[in-house]
Amino acid sequence: MRGRHATDALLEALHDTPAVYLQGARQTGKSTLVRAVAERQHPAQYLTLDTAAVLDAALNDPEGFVAGLERPVVIDEVQRAPALALAIKAAVDSDRHPGQFLLTGSASVMSLPALSDSLAGRMELHTLWPFSRGELAGVRETFVDRVFAERLVTPDTVPNTEKSLVERMCTGGYPEIQTRRSHARRQAWFDSYVDAILQRDVRELANIERLSELPRLLALLASRAGELLNFADLARTLGIPQTTLKRYMTLMEMTFLVRLLPAWFSNLGKRLAKAPKLLLTDTGLLTHLIEADASRLRRDRTLLGHVLENFVAMELIKQLGWSRPRCRLFHFRTESGAEVDLVLEDRAGRLVGVEVKSAATVRQQDFRGLETLARLTGDRFARGVVLCTGTTVVPFGRNLFALPVSQLWA
Template identity: 55%
Template sequence: MFPRHLIDPIRTALRERPVVLLLGARQVGKSTLAQGLVAQGLLDRYLTLDDLALLAAALEDPQGFLAGLRGRVVLDEVQRAPGLLLPLKALVDRDRRPGRFLLTGSANLLALPKASEFLVGRVALFTLWPLSQGEMEGRKEGFLAALFGEELPPIQGEGRLPLDRLLRGGYPEAVGLSPEGRGRWFRDYLATLLAREVRELSQIERLPELARLYTLLAGRPMALLNWAELGRSLGLPATTLKRYFALLETLFLVRTLPPWEANLGKRLVKSPKVHPTDTGLALHTLGLDAGRLETDRSLLGGVLEAFVAMEITKQAGYAPFPVGLFHYRSHTGEEVDLLLEGPGGRVVGLEVKARGSVRGEDFRGLKGLAQALGPRFHRGVVLYLGRESVPFGPNLHALPLEALWRL
């Protein structure tokens, strides 16, 4: 079993808040984490609404179901009975003792109608993503703390493309399988997820079109979201396309990276970027193995950038301070792959290069960002596939990709 770094913030929240909500895709380890908290004595009972008898009771009489619960309770897969949320709100408003409920959901409850208004101000919210590289290696990453610290410690890289990391993804059950076994797991996972979860969440019968949309997005990692282009590619009207896209987000299969819109006195591109949440699942869906990925350099750059974005997203969930993740692109062509906003509004820019060497021109976007931000600009970093940590001027550095999980 892999250690999950999110468990410490969840323990703290259970001591402070009446309800903790843990969201995440199917098979990322939510149930295992929740059962571990019961075993440690922080919660008393584990109940899952995948149990048909419990689900029937929760759907038939939500208020009576909750009234009959005693002690500190885990309610797993609570999205299957959204009618529980309104009586839960009333129950918690009468008694706000901390640690009363841990709710988990494999669909984003905040995207369900009226759910967010029942939960606002009452819950501590966490998202469990597939395993981070640090979790797979049994170490707690310090990358974000290092980025916003005073000095970047040197690190030695391996000097190679981490194809194995990109292809295995982070689903706990899949990472230890052979490539052939993992391929079968990914195929079955996507098919059953779409068949089961989508029909519970929305009246969609044309599942092949939803799968086609995911495949199209997987093949354009970190592209700007362009509804017209996607609609033309799939032959779908805008209303249907947006509904399908929202479902993929709700199921944690894709994620949008918002643009950074600080007042810089210039026009910025305001479209979000879109990327898959797990490169292993995305690459399997595209039918790509190590050989084909390594030769397709145009796709490789986007996949590597999506990989970095998700590693930072995972680490931000258990970082010692809040970190916002964005992209930056101006209408005049200045661009930074990833922009991190941390303590005190300080900004770190990240560029991701699928090459073993770094050139001065790779810092052009970071230098433009530094000039625009002035003292708010803390540091600019290019992550690359080389071995050495190299300074490239004041507050500008090239770091091996392994800094993500080994700093």
């Protein structure tokens, strides 16, 4: 089993919190991780609601099911029996010892109001994404820590060739896909994966009458990864009402197929764009949906830029789960067109801007968006970096640097 960087945070939560919920898309390794934790660091009984008999018992008598459990206990795929939430709440209220319940779900806790509301103040939430690049390489990434440090440290790395970087983006981070050596076998896995989520998970979350529209929507969203979300344009393209589209989008988010990156804005006296940016949660899935293999990405530099930006954004989102600075990730765009692909903001309000370029050479003009952000935010601006496919760290002014993208997983 490959090490998962989420393990330490999960164990810390189990040490002082009665219930812990690990959410994430199907096939990201949640079951593997919690079973390993239950067998080693936090001994616990393991049950999964993917087993028919266990699910039947949980649905028919939630209170009796929970009362009969030997605790600590892991309950896998808990979203399949939402009524368990009140029973777990009652159990926790009568015994507040930490680490009693480790729950997993392939749907966002926000889609399970019975769980999130009933266990408010009693449950800690964690998200498991597909493997990060560092997890696959056996490295614990420190990029977020380093860009917020007083002095930027850039460890020696083995720079990726563009070919290997593109291959990695096309493969993605799902654990199962790592064993598929051919492009055809990876595509077959992604086909089955998307079908399973749209046919099972979405159907369990909501009564969708026109389920056949969801694959079209997902493919359209993939083609617009990295762009600002425009509901009116998407609805017009699909020929469906905006109300229906927004309901479908919520389901895509709840099942961790897409992620909306919010716009950064503050009371700066400037007009800033506030629409979120659209991301696919895995670039292997993204390239599958737009039918782009590695050779096409290397030929189409514009498309490569969109996929690389999505890749960097998701790598940063993963790293936020274990980095020391507690940060949030945004994008930045003014209505006059100045933009920064990604903006990290820590709890003190300090900002680090990140631009992504699918080129080996960086020029001063590539820092224009970062310079605009620095000018507008003053002392809050800590640093700006341009991640590129080059191999050299180059300073471009005070707190402005061009870095190889390989620094992301150093």
